[in-house]
Amino acid sequence: SYDVTQPLSVSVALGQTARITCGGNNIGSKNVHWYQQKAGQAPVLVIYRDNNRPSGIPERFSGSNSGNTATLTISRAQAGDEADYYCQVWDSNTVVFGGGTKLTVL
C-alpha cells in the first residue's frame, strides 16, 4: 500500500508563510490534493491536482509537487487559517490520506 507522511504540526507567525509537506515515494508522479478542516467542521478542498485552487479559495493558498514531496504553501497567514490540513492521493483503487498537520498561527 502507498503511504504519505505529514508533519504533526507546523507553526507560523501571523502574516508569514507556512509550508506543509506531504511525503511519499515518487509522489511527484501522482496528483496530490489538499483539504482544510477546522475544528468541528467537515473537510474543505483547498488545492486539487497539485496546484489548482477551487473557486472561493484565496490566492494565498498554493501547492507544488515534485520528487518525493508535495507542499501546501499558505502565504500571509491569518488567524482564520488555523486548522488541520490533509493531503490526499489515489493509489491502486484506494484513496490515501496523510495523517494530517495541525497549523498554528502565532
Added chain:
Amino acid sequence: EEQLLESGGGLVQPGGSLTLSCAASGFTFTSYAMIWVRQAPGKGLEWVSTLSGSLSGSGGSTYYADSVKGRFTISGDNSKNTLYLEMNSLRAEDTAVYYCARDYDSSGYNWFDPWGQGTLVTVSS
C-alpha cells in the same frame, strides 16, 4: 447548490449493525463516484469505501479499506439520489464521524468536493 447530507448515525452495541445514508442534491448522482471517509475522535481522515459512477469504465464498482472489507457494503439508489453504507459486525474501533463526499468525476481517482457535514457512529455497550 450541490450538497450532501448524511444521516443514520447513532449508538450501537458491538457486533451490531447500522446503515448510513447520504442524500445528494444539486447534481446528478449517477455521474459521479462517491466515497465514505471516517474520522475517529481526535484522529485523522480514513478512507472507508468508494462507489464509482455509472459513467465510468468500471461503472458501479465498489472498493473498500481492508479494515472494513467483508463487514461494510456501499451502495447507491439512483432514484433517490442517495448513497448508503451498510455496516455490520461493528467494533469499538469503528466509532467515528462518517463523511460522504463526491469525486470530481465518475472514476473515483480524483479529489473530493463537496463533503457532507458528517454523522457520528458510536459503538459501545
